[in-house]
Amino acid sequence: MSQxxxxxxxxxxxxxxxxxAGMWAWxxxxxxxWVLIGYLFTHIAVLSxxxxxxxxxxxxxxxxxxxxxxxxxxxxxxAVAVFHILNGIRLLMVNLGIGLESQDKSFYASLFVxxxxxxxxxxxxxxxxx
Amino acid sequence: xxERYSSFAPGGTSWLLQRITAAFxxxxxxxxxxxxxxxxxxxxxxxxxTQARMENPAYYLTMVSFLIAAAFHGVNGVYNxxxxxxxxxxxxxxxxxxxxAAGIVLVVQGIRVANAMAGVSIV
Numbered sequence: 292m293s294q295x296x297x298x299x300x301x302x303x304x305x306x307x308x309x310x311x312a313g314m315w316a317w318x319x320x321x322x323x324x325w326v327l328i329g330y331l332f333t334h335i336a337v338l339s340x341x342x343x344x345x346x347x348x349x350x351x352x353x354x355x356x357x358x359x360x361x362x363x364x365x366x367x368x369x370a371v372a373v374f375h376i377l378n379g380i381r382l383l384m385v386n387l388g389i390g391l392e393s394q395d396k397s398f399y400a401s402l403f404v405x406x407x408x409x410x411x412x413x414x415x416x417x418x419x420x421x
Numbered sequence: 422x423x424e425r426y427s428s429f430a431p432g433g434t435s436w437l438l439q440r441i442t443a444a445f446x447x448x449x450x451x452x453x454x455x456x457x458x459x460x461x462x463x464x465x466x467x468x469x470x471t472q473a474r475m476e477n478p479a480y481y482l483t484m485v486s487f488l489i490a491a492a493f494h495g496v497n498g499v500y501n502x503x504x505x506x507x508x509x510x511x512x513x514x515x516x517x518x519x520x521x522a523a524g525i526v527l528v529v530q531g532i533r534v535a536n537a538m539a540g541v542s543i544v
Contacts, residue, residue, distance in 0.1 A: 317427070321428065321502055324502070325499070325502075331492065335488075335530055338534050338538075339533075341534055342537045353464060353466075353467075357464070372450060376447050379447055386431075386440060415458060416463075
């Protein structure tokens with residue numbers, strides 16, 4: 292089925308009370324996608340220090356990882372990546388026509404499992420080496 | 422049927438490639454996070470360890486494929502999101518080629534970095 296819907300402007304935040312679960316899933320998937328592609332450019336830029344040799348690479352990675360703020364941001368990155376993965380699986384299922392009737396429940400499940408994984412990972416991400 | 426929420430027109434090549442790269446990225450992104458935060462902690466990463474991993478051809482090929490798939494998936498996603506948002510004409514053309522160029526720069530630089538890590542030298 293190819294049908295378009297007039298969703299109005301997402302940027303009109305005053306409309307947020309009208310949004311359904313599917314609309315929120317779409318907004319979160321877009322937002323997390325923007326963050327991930329932005330991060331990929333930064334990631335390759337940081338890893339490029341490997342071309343300068345071990346001293347440059349090691350001091351850059353360990354210097355960044357020694358900052359609490361970077362570790363907190365990495366927890367945020369984990370949350371963004373896990374949600375994008377889980378909601379991505381949900382989207383692939385929807386595309387295959389599996390579980391269409393419960394697509395709102397699978398969105399809530401994606402949020403819940405993301406929260407569980409992120410909370411469980413906090414000690415690993417924030418602890419050690421600081 | 423519930424409303425269809427997507428930035429992509431269904432059935433097109435870009436839609437299909439976005440799904441194929443998604444299926445690949447789901448596994449590899451999870452592996453990458455697990456490998457570099459839980460198996461090797463990020464604060465323990467040193468070039469010697471990175472080189473040891475990247476010298477394994479299977480790991481190298483997985484990481485380069487990961488880079489290419491992620492760059493395509495991200496750039497294609499941004500393009501379709503903005504087209505879906507309503508940009509057209511010259512802006513759309515400029516966006517298409519700007520993002521294509523950014524994606525190519527990202528992949529080329531990523532492969533140069535991967536080669537430096539794996540000890541591969543290409544002229």
